[in-house]
Amino acid sequence: MNEDEQQLREGLEAIAAPPSRLEAETLLEAGRRRVFRRRGWQAAGGVALATTGVVVAVPMVMREPAPPAVITVASPPSSSAPAVQRGCTATALKLPPGAKDASADGVDPTGRYIFGHDSVGQDFRPILWTDGVPKRLPQQEKSVQLTTVNSRGVVAGLATEGNKEYVFRYENGRYTRMKTPPGRWHVYPWPLMNTAGDIVINAEPEGNSGGKDSISLFWAAGTSTAVKLPLPTEANVYDITDDGTIVGGTYLDGVGQYAYAWDRTGKGRKLAVPAGAKTLAYAAEGDWATGGIWRGKDAAKAALWNLKTGAVTELDGEGPGDSVNGDSWVVTTQQVFRNGKPLGLAAPNGQEVFPRGVSNTGLVVGHSRVPNTNGGPSTPRIWQC
């Protein structure tokens, strides 16, 4: 080993990391839950299982807004598994020429446009499926990650220039770079967009992490100049609906506190919170929002809010919710919930399934992978439910 290498080893040794929340015992519990869930699913074999838990769905139609209420599922004993609904037809998406594998990472509300990626090393190569036909988008930068598409086929995402990411909009075959306010900013986590083409994201001063001194940004449809949203200090936004409702949450010293819905003027309302819990809203569509519910060290549960009433439903499965459709279906990392119950999403040969998004037409998109391959090839799929 030469002197440079030795010096680097010593330098890296001296770098301290911020505190971690992880402990060996809680990881053991998380591992046990994962094993149980896998076994429960294997045992189900696509057939509905009996459950002692009762999922109480928020009424689908509320004529008059009611005061916010909390409706919590009755938790089944840990030895039971939630009922699994059947009835989704899986289809593999075609790959574009030259792709060996890919993932489908999101879908527009109509189900017509699906975005996804394959990758080279750690860099994303963007793919847009229109009516099931894949097309590679231009590789404007070394890495181009699509994160949202609307029903007009307009796409937005993150491009990596050097070692810095910026937000772009892709429309009519052209990329437009979204400008950030003066100064050097790191945008996070990723842009989301509504049907009109309005985009929201957060930004923290370059060099910060964990959202320190962050601001929230809004780009109106067709524009590339950011407007800073007048939100409380540390508030972060994650999604915007067609009526301009922006969902996200408040933070205190970098720790998420409560899910909120704001308008562009900063007028906000706190969404219902189960007793003793903390919440954040991560996605919204129509009258519905989803996100997470955290209690102490427990793993997150998925939350479903009715934005008209503010009421929350706690779903019986690992959260948080990452995506929601206009009929209140919720997508988490490994499950899709319809009317509060998990859907049975299958893939050939016992492949593991990773749902990512759902349209208002009940089209679930995601990918599947041979179990235990830890990053092996992915097959992009759709499930029509």
Place this chain on the structure above:
Amino acid sequence: MRADEDREYVDYVGVRLPRLHRTAYMLCGDAHQADDIVQATLTALYVHWRRAVAADNLDGYVHRIMVRRYLDERRRRWSRVLLGDHVPDAAEAAPGADDGFGERDALTAALRALPKGQRAVVVLRYFSDLTVEQTAEALGCSTGNVKSQCARGLATLRGAMARVAERERS
């Protein structure tokens, strides 16, 4: 898993956790995301524990999962982590760390400025002590690629380290 295997798992994780967290932090540059990556890695490790302990090199196996999770998290559009209320007040003190915050900051900043591929190679080789072959396996690339990325990463970091050394002398 049997109770004795659970104990083995907790023993292993308890010892490795701080270093794995630091490795993930150096890879991604964000404490929240580092927690997410390590949790996903070690949960997956539990599921495959019996197979994992039979592997020749358990640490190499864990790093391989972690790098894959790091890439997956980017694909999954990460940062959906909410820290709980149980975070210790003080940062983890690195063993042997001195009071030179500025020096560490300079190297941290330089590390963050590296392209992701170079950063991963540098962290796995010089912090996690993986061999060239193990690093190549973890990253899914050739040993030649690891060597060239190492050389480039070292060259870039040399400037930062020189500034650190300069400050130490003054």
